Amino acid sequence: FATVLDCNGRPLTLDRPRVVGILNVTPDSFSDGGLYANLDAAVAHGLAMVEQGADMLDVGGESTRPGAADVSEQDELARVLPVIEALAARTDKPISIDTSKPEVMRAAVAAGAGMINDVYALRREGALDAAASLGVPVCIMHMQGEPRGMQDDPRYDDVVGEVHRFLTDRLFACELAGIDRRKVLVDPGFGFGKTLEHNLELLRELRRFTDLGAGVYAGLSRKSMIGTITGRSAPADRAAGSVAAALIAVQQGAKLVRVHDVQATVDALTVWHAVDANRPARRKD
Ligand SMILES: Nc1nc2[nH]c(SCCc3ccc(S(N)(=O)=O)cc3)nc2c(=O)[nH]1
Numbered sequence: 564f565a566t567v568l569d570c571n572g573r574p575l576t577l578d579r580p581r582v583v584g585i586l587n588v589t590p591d592s593f594s595d596g597g598l599y600a601n602l603d604a605a606v607a608h609g610l611a612m613v614e615q616g617a618d619m620l621d622v623g624g625e626s627t628r629p630g631a632a633d634v635s636e637q638d639e640l641a642r643v644l645p646v647i648e649a650l651a652a653r654t655d656k657p658i659s660i661d662t663s664k665p666e667v668m669r670a671a672v673a674a675g676a677g678m679i680n681d682v683y684a685l686r687r688e689g690a691l692d693a694a695a696s697l698g699v700p701v702c703i704m705h706m707q708g709e710p711r712g713m714q715d716d717p718r719y720d721d722v723v724g725e726v727h728r729f730l731t732d733r734l735f736a737c738e739l740a741g742i743d744r745r746k747v748l749v750d751p752g753f754g755f756g757k758t759l760e761h762n763l764e765l766l767r768e769l770r771r772f773t774d775l776g777a778g779v780y781a782g783l784s785r786k787s788m789i790g791t792i793t794g795r796s797a798p799a800d801r802a803a804g805s806v807a808a809a810l811i812a813v814q815q816g817a818k819l820v821r822v823h824d825v826q827a828t829v830d831a832l833t834v835w836h837a838v839d840a841n842r843p844a845r846r847k848d
Contacts, residue, residue, distance in 0.1 A: 586609050
């Protein structure tokens with residue numbers, strides 16, 4: 564995958580693992596309870612995360628947590644466009660749009676977004692063509708079922724193998740549509756139609772996804788897998804567990820982690836990088 568992704572004129576350099584700050588602009592954001600439902604608060608939070616070291620911001624206007632209801636195109640546009648425009652004017656960091664709707668992709672990129680983050684992996688009607696014509700990097704993610712019912716009874720014979728096969732197929736679909744594989748990131752979709760055991764197996768085997776020639780992207784922050792393991796029922800209490808999970812993902816080869824707790828994660832990855840980057844070259848014996 565490319566070491567520098569051109570995100571609508573804003574570079575994202577993947578020479579080391581990078582941190583994506585989550586900016587939910589939905590009334591029911593699962594962990595910040597719609598704190599950023601209004602524009603000024605959302606923009607302030609986005610800029611605060613950049614100050615804390617976020618390398619990119621991920622703006623989402625449709626909650627895709629389990630049981631979430633669908634959002635109309637116009638509602639989603641009304642939520643995300645003002646935020647993307649305001650942020651693009653006030654930071655030079657890349658901004659990704661977390662959406663599955665082609666028209667939201669187009670409008671968001673026109674407003675300044677530089678990456679498409681699609682939890683449906685461009686499977687919606689027109690999404691592949693929209694992404695291909697926009698030419699910005701894309702993150703494609705695995706989900707079993709739909710947000711409404713994906714956690715009812717997730718089942719796999721071989722969760723890693725099936726998720727790997729899905730991402731392989733979607734990568735191929737991207738290439739057929741004219742999207743350069745080097746501009747695609749792949750994501751196993753933690754919490755999207757997976758039990759705790761499935762999520763743990765995917766994290767344990769995350770390195771298996773680095774053979775696809777695409778950067779690996781992971782979204783673990785404050786999810787129920789962290790809560791169940793640590794006993795932290797309130798998402799806001801899951802920062803330490805989330806940082807631990809992000810570090811494990813990075814140690815397994817992930818290049819991007821999508822997080823709520825930016826500063827803590829940035830510091831953890833800085834410590835990891837100091838140790839990893841200064842590794843003495845292997846002795847020629
Ligand atoms: N690429 C990418 N984009 C994402 N967007 C989101 S929104 C989170 C929705 C959610 C919340 C909570 C749970 S749960 N039941 O596991 O706590 C699941 C899904 N996530 C991801 C992710 O991972 N990758």
